Amino acid sequence: MWPIGFCVVALATIFITHWIYKWRNPKCNGVLPPGSMGIPLIGETLELLIPSHSLDLHPFIKKRIKKYGPVFRTNLVGRPVIITADPQLNNYIFQQEGKLVELWYMDTFEKVFGLEGEARPNAVGHIHKYVRGVYLGLFGVESLRTKLLSEIEQTVRTNLHIWSTKGTIDTKKSVASMVAIFAAKCQFGYDFENSADDVTETIYGFVHSLMSFPLNIPGTRFHKCMKDKEKLQQVIRAKLKEKLSNPNHQGGTDFLDHAVKDLNTDFFLTEDFFVYATIGALFATVESISTAITLSFKLFAEHPWVVEDLVAEHEAILKRRENKDSPLTWDEYKSMTVTMHVVNEVIRLGNVLPGIFRKALKDIQYNGYTIPAGWAIMAVTCTLQLNPKIFKDPLAFNPRRWKDIDAETAAKNFMPFGGGQRQCAGAELAKAFFATFLHVLVTEYR
Template identity: 55%
Template sequence: MWTIGLCIVAVLVIYFTYWLNKWSNPRCNGVLPPGSMGLPLIGETLQLIVPSYSLDLHPFIKKRAQRYGPIFRTSVASRPVIVSTNPEFNNYIVKQEGRLVEIWYLDTFAKFLGMEGENKMSALGDVHKYIRSITLNHLGADAVKEKLLPQMEEFVNKALQTWSSQPSVDMRDAASKMLFDFGAKIFFSYDAEKISQMNMSEKFTNILAGFMSFPLNIPGTAYYKCLKEQNEALSMLRKIVKEKIISTEKSSEDLLDQAIDDMDKKKFLSEDFLVTMLFAILFASFESSVTLLLTLKLIAEHPAVLQELTDEHEAILKSRENPKSLLTWDEYKSMTFTLQVINEALRMGNVTPGLLRKALKDIEFDGYTIPSGWTVMLANSALQLNPNIYKDPLAFNPWRWKDLDPLVVSKNFMPFGGGIRQCAGAEYTKAFMATFLHVLVTKYRWTKVKGGTIARNPVLEFTDVLHMKFSVKSN
């Protein structure tokens, strides 16, 4: 019996050693980038989600890039991943959409954004073209120029009036609600005052809080709570879509009306698809709330930036024939320093750790092979915090943008992605932030009351509530 028992143990040890060796050294038709696959099944997931209380690059990426070089391998949630902090490789990959790579999401993201199975939103061809086209139609530069700027200013005015009447403001909730309500108004004519009981913005806030949680779907986990919130948000959106479809008052003025009108022309535009599309677009536009909070925090901590920002916007008011007129496109484009402030906040902010792509075939680069089927994470946060490109990268210095080479910036600054997947709402996001700052610095004073600790988890977030007090400027 002892002999049989020892044989069984020996076989198990040999099998486990073989399996562990196979896990640590994946098969590849070439040379894999250096790195570690971590523990079997969970890989290095736990190290990735450990919070870092700094705007600096997350230690998970920083330490491995220093040890292995700008391109290394790892494993996250049982998925083999290649992480790149190499600007040349990153720029090459974003231009290979549909040829060498396709957009991809870790299981957590895919579940949240409805990117599974037949509802996969990463589809190329007609589906991607349609989604980009309809988004640009309602959020692109032309839409901002022709109709959205004055709407933004009126919406921001109303929000700040409300905030100034309160002793202090929970900025995470307030900014999230403002951005969500305005975006939803454009997408499907959502009226927050009429249907406030839905509290949809709170659902998206809670979903964003668990964006990078470990995909363990059991009661009590962050992932379980986020999926519950997601299902409730989808139910709300499904109700809205149904009501829009049966409504006889379609004007094609909002995004959903246009999509419903297009259902006869595009076979993939089913009711479920519209719900998923709305959720994904809302989620993408909603993420900018964290960047807006970071911008407010940084400006409040740098009086010289606030002073120059105020001077620029007061000069705009003084140059008008009618000081009470609303912002124009030319005025927005003249906000040189404001756009530098926004770029600097976007550079330092990096809400997500990187862009994710899936290799469609083996990719050769710099002597390494990225196997087909592997995930590629383009860690653009590393590019935007590179001290060789941005001197003293953790310093909030909007003036640095005056002297940066545009060609160097194009390869090392991609807050909205790149290639054919560059965010269609980039101009919309910058215009909203510029409009908010315009109203804020010309009409209000504000101070930080408490909170505002920042962490990368690895998604950028505020770990405690940022409370601010707003008051109207005296003439």
Template identity: 50%
Template sequence: MLSIWLSVISLFIVIATHWLYRWRNPKCNGKLPPGSMGFPLIGETLAFLAANKTLDMPPFVKKRAKKYGPIFRTSLAGRPVVISSDPEFNYYVFQQEGKLVERWYMDSFAKLLHQDAARINGQKNIHKYLRNLILGHFGPEVLKEKMLPKLEDAINQKMHGWSKLSSFELKDKTSAMIFDFTAKELFGYEAEKSCDNFGESFTNFLQGLMSFPINIPGTAYHKCVQNQKKAIKLITSMLEERKRNPELRKGDFLDLVVADMKTETFLTDNFVIYMMFGLLLASFETISSTLTLAIKLINDHPKVVQQLTEEHEAILKNREDANSGLTWKEYKSMTFTHSVINESLRLGSVAPGILRRTLQDIQVNGYTIPKGWALMVVPAALQLNPNTYEDPLAFNPWRWQTISANVTAKNYIPFGAGMTSCAGADFSKVLMGAFFHVMVTKYRLTTIKGGEVIRSPTLGFEGFHIKVSAKHE
């Protein structure tokens, strides 16, 4: 009996040892990039998710890039991943969409967007359709013709309300403001008629989404799932109402989608609901984080406030009608404002990484990235590189007066790059430009509590409170 047990134990040890060896040394038709696969199953996920109270690139990436070079391998949440901070290779990858790589989502993200919706959205023809649809409702022409005035009005209303508060947590309010506006433009949501404050409940949603995907009460991921269910229920009710009453047209994004559901077979109810949720998440969470960071940085630099104020007061002075709103020509003339926006986007790097999956083996610098592996491009590693940007952690909008397009082409990717770059890039910039216009011409912002900026690895804020006062009270 003892000999049988010894044999079983020995066999188990052999199997476990072999499995552990295979985990640490994955199969590859060539030489894998250097790196470590970490612990079995969880890989190096815990180190990747560790919080860091600085704007610098995540220590996980910085430490390993220094040890292994700009391209290294790891394992996150049980999946093999190659992480790249090599600008030339990244540029090449983005040009190979649909050939060498395809869009890919983390498991936690795919679950919340629904697996089928995430998978279908990655198909080239469907992604092209969605991109054109988004540009048709949030692109430059629409922003120019009708959305800019609506943005300015919405910002005016929100800031007027904020000025009546003794102080408030800024990230909560920017999230709510952008959620309310984008939800109305997407599917006709009217915040003033809702008893639920959806916008503020979704604050720091992205941080929870990037946590370890354990769905048990008390975890950040569980909170994400619960909030996602609320949003899905809201969007579902909006879609059902619109289908029941086709004459009920609100001129929003959902009108366009419902019309196309009659001819596009992939536009099922399920796909539309999760697509709308994905668009909502992509807009309000990322823009609110960048805007919050920008306000914090501006408020910490009086010279920036002064030059912004001078630029926007000059716009008011040059208007023929003092009571008219912000025009597209005025927005395009905001030279320094655009520099502030670019610098905020550079420092923000809200997305911890841009993910792709390899469709075939890829050769780079003598290494092989196997087919089916995830590939993560890290914007912060490019945008905070001291070899590209002098004193990269300094908030210096003036640097954009001399940066050439050749530099930014491969080292500035706040909205991704290539064919799948973010279709909402112009919307994000216009919103920020309109916000700064209202902020410096009508209000004074006072920091009540400086708080902290946190990367975990997404951009987050802790305890940043401000007070807003009308300038002409």
């Protein structure tokens, strides 16, 4: 038996060694960018998921840029990835949407949002155009001007009043709940005051746990995320069925009203599609706005002169009104120059994600290197926003810097809502919500 056992061990050793070699040296029809593929199966995922407590680039990315340059390879959750902090390559990638690249999400997002098949919400073409068109109609400039701005103001006033009656609050959780109430109403008609179930805790738990290692076993953050997702699915699906079963349903202004009207009129317009698209929009809305507002509290405490600038602008708005208690108007919102400088500066420093993901559909040649077809690409756009050539002392919080930055320079070096065809349809909503929050905060509270 000894010779047989020895042969088995030897073969296993050869197989594992060969497998590890192939893992560390993936095939490529050219020269791969420098980098490391990390540990088999896990790659370098764990280091990327470690929270960063700095406004600077994530340590995972900063360390590798210093070692390998602005374009390097790695492996995240078993997926080979090219990470690029090169502005020229990033802009080229965004311009190639639907040609050389398509949108791609990490496994966590794919498992949560059901991003599979031709009808996945991240698909290119008329599927993407449909979703983007609907959300621009719901949350775009015209909707904000005629309806949503006043609803945002009322939501903010109600929540700030509640916070002021408490000794302390968990800022991120409280802000996320405030945004969740508003987003749930706009997206699937959730009535917070008259509903038996409070979905705000579920939405917060889902959003809070999404950026975790996709290990779905009891006790893990991802398992909690999946449980909260299931609860959200049930609520949204029940709301959709309620609308569908009502023969007198006249339609309204939320996303599910479009589902009632458009369901099954195209191959991808299924109940599952609308449920997953709603959950995805909830995550994007709640996480982006709550992160920015939460960060602003910290930055304002450290820079009281910024609050003084805000107070001066918003008190001037109140003085110009005939009735001081009248609601915020669209013209007043558009006049908030100082406020938008503050919003831009907070967003510039408060990047939610380390990068924007795409997937190479064909081999991409760049600067002597090859990005293989099928590989994921993570474009690190925040390097633009921390470029000392454009933003002097880039880690300093200085909203006044925006007075000297022209629109063209900002467009090329400030991409907090993505770029190309995939620029976030909720960008104007996020800015309007943030600005309205600041308006109520500095005019009525200390």
